[in-house]
Amino acid sequence: MNNKIYNLLLALGLIFLASCEKDTPRYLPYEGYAFTDTDENGGDWVPILQESGAAITIAAPESTDSSSYLAELEEMKQAMSGMTSEQKKAVKYWTNNPTIRWNEIALELIAKYNLIPGPNPDGTYTLPNPSNPEGPPAFPFAHPPYACRALAYMSVAQFDGLISAWHHKYTYNRAAPYQLDESIVYAYEDNDIPSYPSDGAVIARASRNILTAMFPLEAEYLQELEEEHLESLMLSGGNVMSDIDAGVEIGDAVSSTALARAANDGMKNAQTPKAVSDSIKQAALDRFGWAWDNLEIPVRPVGLTPLFGKVTMWSIDDVESVRPIAPPQLDSQEFLDDVKLLKDYAKNMTDEHRRIANFWQDGLGTYTPPGHWNRIANELIVEYRLNPLQTTRTLAYMNMAIMDSGISCWDAKYYYHYPRPIQMIEGFKTIAGTPNFPSYTSGHSVFSAAASEVLAYVFPDEASQMRAWAEEAAISRVYGGIHWSFDATVGTEQGRNVAQYTIDRARVDGADQ
């Protein structure tokens, strides 16, 4: 009998232990890989904010037979011979396409700071304040508009930086150290891309600068990451110190251009005082006869970034030119049908609807819908083995389109000021959290449609999958009970339409010719 008991216990224990072994990755599990293309003429592509690839000048490199270069090679070999296991891990982590790593770092910071400030004991709310970032509440609140903007500026700086790097690489054609000295073994797949200036260093410095501006409390953390990354560039055998220094110089230049635009793009006025917010609401009430109300307890006096719709767009001059048609009147049959639809979905919640609502929710405390699409893009970039320049191009256009779509969406949200389902349906309950801004159109729908269109353009074989996912992300909000179906469908059209302006730009940037 005792044996049987022990066997039973053992069996239970083994079942349990088996369920214990789960892989819980902290970042995309890819390593350095061979690029499908080197894009030798990438320096001629049209940058976003710079005049051209030649606009940022760097000193001509020392020749590879100069004594100073040979000394740099020696310095590199010395460093490589004494690598600690920690350093080896860092080289493996950063890979030869580190833009994805910095993108993941941005997503992590977004998730860390995507916390909505709670009420004070007296029922008031305190907003995060960039001049007192420690708070409380800490600055920033990395909500979707904040997140999409941070990602756009970082990706644009990276793309501009690499066009500049490619220009100088193929101007100076200084071969990589591992191609000049056979005793140096490159940590990744060999390629023929010249090493001066270091593209990795451009990415490290540009990313660190943008993210430090966007997440000021993380300055020290970002500096440590940059130092580790720059060191790993040399330890990989790919760059000597002068390659890295030149890359850093370009990184500084492109990030300061990007941050200068950011300082004056209107974002600092997006979160309005209550008086402005009230007048926006009153205008909608006068115009349409309805207005969205915040239903939180205590009530939040101002919705999220009422003037985000006034932020400068990347590829569109006039946000009103892409404003969608008005939503249905509150006494129209279309509206009443939607009330019925939402009640039906809520009453007959299926496992599949719940799964979709949760999968695309990307709510508070997460990387937001723009972050979700960056993660999808990162996975495609690795799958299609894009080189660093193509990687930044993909992310730059996608994040520009996402930000433009968000600006357009916010324009519609506060222009139409349309009520949420919980406001219009008595006793209605949801499985997703209702956000602090008007309903029409759905941010998830617009962000996702825009992202999916750019990804469909860059990865035509994935087009139908990307669009299907965007539609699923859109309808997920209806399943979640926080959006009307027309918020989702019109939002999807809106996102596709807005993205087209950025895609039109991409078609003529030189990469596709």
Place this chain on the structure above:
Amino acid sequence: MIQVKYTCSKNPFLKGKVFKWVPLLFFTCMGLSLRAQTPNDALMMRSKNICVLLSYDMGTFDRYWEGSLLRSNETIATVDQNTILPMAAIGFLDDLNFYISLPYIKTDSSEPNGGRFAGARGFQDIGFALKYRAIHQDLGSGKLTALATAGFSTPFTNYLSDYRPYSIGAGAPEFSLRGIVQYQWNNGFYARASLAHLWRGYTEAERDYYYNDGSYYTAWMDVPNAWTYEGVLGKWLLDRSLKLELSYFSLTSTSGDDIRAYNAAQPTNKVESDRVGFSAQYFFKSLKGFGVVAYHNRVVDGRNVPKLSNTGFGITYQFNVIKKQTEATDEQ
């Protein structure tokens, strides 16, 4: 966290059977997570006896600990969690008992609330446990008993654990080992202590990214393991018809993160809770095999848990599967 305690018999050394469903105090289910059914008392039921139990538990909280900060939150207002708990205990041998349980839980916020979230409901975790009595002997002016239990529980339905504070459970398999020591004086007083370790597995969320002091690119959330400790003082009264107990229970996760400011809890949280409770159980002389129980528990201190109070009552019925309702004889 609720604690439900049942004894099927007024004489614990006879055909008595007590269940204690150790709540794993997950914010999820507002602390009334009945997922780790680990009978952790010192009572044994005799071979071939079966005890069935049915209870109703009402848990409620309007404050919770966000990390170590006790706070309220009008987004969720007051959260109620009601549980129906059917259980059965089977005496394999006099010294070896088997337990099975399956709670049904329903959660909801009071109105008005600022979040307008739908509550959740459903069957939670099916639990199995084996209890073995290793020592049962006279010592001084009483009796010393030592036992060990091994338990296993796993979600019975696909309820969503990543839906705090409405989720009805932690959504993860659990294996537990518990040691129990009790001393009962001849005058009916007893004191009991138990220590357990809970190995929890992973729960699967419906999203494949979450933040837990950094990014996780997976739907799997690691539910932290935990230690539990319990101390109980009790007494049998009215010719062993009535049993009264005072209890202190504590649970401490061995890892995990804190709930972030004004943010929802998640299954990865580090959970700590101290709870005190009182229970009374009465066995009818006129209705052979029937008993009733009532109890009240309060969480008095915690971390990342609701400040839950719960009250419950239940009925128990014990019978002998061979000779129905035979009069038990006192083995002493």
